[in-house]
Amino acid sequence: MDEFDLVPGQDWELEIHQNIRNSDYFIACLSNNSVSKRGYVQKELRQALTVLDEFPEGKIFIIPIRLDDCSVPDFLAKKQWLDWSRSDAKDKLLEALGINV
Numbered sequence: 173m174d175e176f177d178l179v180p181g182q183d184w185e186l187e188i189h190q191n192i193r194n195s196d197y198f199i200a201c202l203s204n205n206s207v208s209k210r211g212y213v214q215k216e217l218r219q220a221l222t223v224l225d226e227f228p229e230g231k232i233f234i235i236p237i238r239l240d241d242c243s244v245p246d247f248l249a250k251k252q253w254l255d256w257s258r259s260d261a262k263d264k265l266l267e268a269l270g271i272n273v
Contacts, residue, residue: 188216189219192216192219192223196233197233197234198233200220200235201237201239202238202244202245202248203242204240206242207244207245232268234248234251236251237256237261237265238253238255238256
C-alpha cells in the first residue's frame with residue numbers, strides 16, 4: 173500500500189491504522205518470517221485485534237492465512253486459520269469473505 177497509495181509527506185503509520193480501522197476484513201498473512209519478526213507486522217496484527225473488539229460477536233474480521241509451516245501466534249489461537257497450501261484455500265477464503273463461488 174505505502175509505495176502506491178501514499179503521497180510524499182503523508183503519515184504512513186496513521187494511514188495504515190485508519191485503513192485497518194475502516195476495513196471490512198483484515199487478512200493476516202502468517203509465515204515463519206512474519207510471526208518471528210519484530211516491528212510493524214506485529215503492531216498491525218495487534219491493531220487489527222483492537223478493531224476486532226468493536227465488531228459484534230461472531231462477525232468475521234481477522235482471517236489468518238498460514239502461508240508456510242509456521243506456528244500461529246497465541247493471540248490468534250482462537251481464530252480458525254486457513255492453510256494456503258490446501259487445494260480449496262481460495263474457495264475457503266472467498267467463503268469467509270461472503271463471496272459465493
